[in-house]
Amino acid sequence: MQIYNTQFHKKQEFTPIDEGKVRMYVCGPTVYDQIHIGNARTFLSFDMIRRYLMFKGYQVTFAQNLTDVDDKIINRANEQGRTPAEVAEEFSTAFIEQMRRFGILDPDIRPRATREIEAMQEMISSLIEQGNAYTVPSGDVYFSVRSDNAYGILSGRDLDRLRAGERVEVNDEKHDPFDFALWKAAKPGEPSWPSPWGAGRPGWHTECCAMIHRHLGTPIDIHGGGADLVFPHHENETAQAMCAWHTPLANVWMHAGMLRVEGDKMSKSLGNFFTLKEVLDRYPADAVRLLMLQTHYRAPLDFSFERLDGAAGTLERLATCVENLRWAADTAPQDGILSELDRSLGAAVDAAREEFVASMDDDFNSAGGLAAIFGLVSTANKYLADAGGNMETAPCLRAADMLCELSGVLGIDLAKAGAADELPAGIVDLAREQAGYAGDSASEAVNALLAARAEARASKNWGVADAIRDGIAALGLSVEDTVAGARLRMRE
Ligand code: AMP
Ligand code: ZN
Numbered sequence: 001m002q003i004y005n006t007q008f009h010k011k012q013e014f015t016p017i018d019e020g021k022v023r024m025y026v027c028g029p030t031v032y033d034q035i036h037i038g039n040a041r042t043f044l045s046f047d048m049i050r051r052y053l054m055f056k057g058y059q060v061t062f063a064q065n066l067t068d069v070d071d072k073i074i075n076r077a078n079e080q081g082r083t084p085a086e087v088a089e090e091f092s093t094a095f096i097e098q099m100r101r102f103g104i105l106d107p108d109i110r111p112r113a114t115r116e117i118e119a120m121q122e123m124i125s126s127l128i129e130q131g132n133a134y135t136v137p138s139g140d141v142y143f144s145v146r147s148d149n150a151y152g153i154l155s156g157r158d159l160d161r162l163r164a165g166e167r168v169e170v171n172d173e174k175h176d177p178f179d180f181a182l183w184k185a186a187k188p189g190e191p192s193w194p195s196p197w198g199a200g201r202p203g204w205h206t207e208c209c210a211m212i213h214r215h216l217g218t219p220i221d222i223h224g225g226g227a228d229l230v231f232p233h234h235e236n237e238t239a240q241a242m243c244a245w246h247t248p249l250a251n252v253w254m255h256a257g258m259l260r261v262e263g264d265k266m267s268k269s270l271g272n273f274f275t276l277k278e279v280l281d282r283y284p285a286d287a288v289r290l291l292m293l294q295t296h297y298r299a300p301l302d303f304s305f306e307r308l309d310g311a312a313g314t315l316e317r318l319a320t321c322v323e324n325l326r327w328a329a330d331t332a333p334q335d336g337i338l339s340e341l342d343r344s345l346g347a348a349v350d351a352a353r354e355e356f357v358a359s360m361d362d363d364f365n366s367a368g369g370l371a372a373i374f375g376l377v378s379t380a381n382k383y384l385a386d387a388g389g390n391m392e393t394a395p396c397l398r399a400a401d402m403l404c405e406l407s408g409v410l411g412i413d414l415a416k417a418g419a420a421d422e423l424p425a426g427i428v429d430l431a432r433e434q435a436g437y438a439g440d441s442a443s444e445a446v447n448a449l450l451a452a453r454a455e456a457r458a459s460k461n462w463g464v465a466d467a468i469r470d471g472i473a474a475l476g477l478s479v480e481d482t483v484a485g486a487r488l489r490m491r492e
Pocket of ligand 1: 027028029030037038039040041042225226227228229256257258259260265266267
């Protein structure tokens with residue numbers, strides 16, 4: 001299996017440190033607000049990577065931190081007249097909730113910075129003792145980049161050139177403009193912990209490094225994050241590990257490409273963002289997942305709602321194919337003799353799996369993996385059309401199972417596609433507006449809406465009935481009137 005290692009700018013054969021096991025860490029969010037879909041793209045990329053490693057039979061231990069003390073949290077708390085701890089708690093909970101909603105597996109270990117202060121202080125003490133860090137009169141502690149001959153090794157940056165080329169913050173206390181804070185002296189009203197260097201809090205770069213050492217041991221197999229973290233965050237992380245413990249922090253450094261809107265990186269500061277929550281309120285999680293996985297994780301991804309609509313349609317096509325294959329398997333005569341056509345579907349099933357694995361083995365090329373899945377969808381659809389009602393159970397079932405299995409490796413759950421819990425969350429709001437519904441359940445909301453529509457139609461209240469239908473259509477659903485009454489469909 002080949003993985004692209006940022007540090008060496010090339011794909012390398014992956015060999016875990018302990019046979020059959022992978023220890024991986026992905027930098028988590030700073031919990032001061034809802035995350036946006038750019039952040040979500042990075043987390044989804046590593047969820048896909050983790051799931052594929054598990055599919056390959058590795059026992060994966062996955063750790064992801066929550067940065068729950070930081071300037072952004074403190075600022076937000078001050079703006080809102082709340083404590084930083086309250087803000088961090090609210091958005092930690094929100095993050096975990098939205099990740100689960102997006103189908104991202106929970107990490108095995110989820111350290112929170114505020115509960116790991118001791119490990120960070122131990123690391124800082126060791127760096128001071130070894131001459132790689134220094135204290136200053138204000139009570140801050142800085143890492144000395146000059147003390148580390150290897151500084152720049154991950155991002156390929158040269159300190160002298162960096163100093164000449166980039167503007168960095170002016171701080172009289174630092175020995176070098178690229179020195180970074182390991183410990184920040186407490187300012188009045190800020191959260192702080194006692195330390196040998198005075199009350200304060202850890203610097204961001206310090207957190208991840210100390211937590212990795214404590215929970216996973218160094219070096220780990222894979223360290224991940226968004227491409228914007230390579231410098232300085234990951235450079236600083238690896239510098240600390242090399243100096244504190246004389247081991248690299250990670251063998252393989254992986255970075256996800258940026259999600260962009262109209263050419264610009266999606267970011268809070270540009271204001272060009274959509275939160276994951278608002279997108280998942282409007283679209284099924286698997287449609288968002290499919291859209292993101294159609295682009296290789298390292299490439300930039302251009303987001304638009306048109307593309308998301310397209311992905312929602314593609315997901316439907318996939319789910320419909322599985323439904324049709326299962327229906328065909330149920331209605332086909334049992335134990336017939338396999339025709340040429342049946343055998344060709346069987347061969348396509350095997351070929352799809354091979355193509356899927358070959359793509360994913362090549363640096364997790366999920367776009368290629370999806371192409372293999374859609375190749376099988378096309379073959380299966382053609383089979384169903386050509387068989388003219390003369391299908392065989394076995395190849396239909398095998399094709400349906402393979403589509404579910406391979407999609408499942410990418411975290412796309414076809415068993416639940418079209419099921420009630422996949423309904424867009426907006427359905428509840430619609431039922432509240434149009435049907436006087438007061439609860440929280442999407443499936444109850446559907447029933448309330450259908451009942452309200454039936455009642456409006458019975459009393460010839462066409463305006464109301466149409467408004468309900470239009471509201472449902474706006475969520476990408478449709479109402480189908482059958483002899484047994486109205487039912488909601490996930491597609492037109
Ligand atoms: P932050 O909370 O800003 O540290 O970001 C959390 C994660 O999201 C980091 O791994 C970032 O690299 C990543 N990230 C931030 N913006 C984007 C974006 N536009 N596209 C992809 N990943 C992003
Ligand atoms: Zn980190």
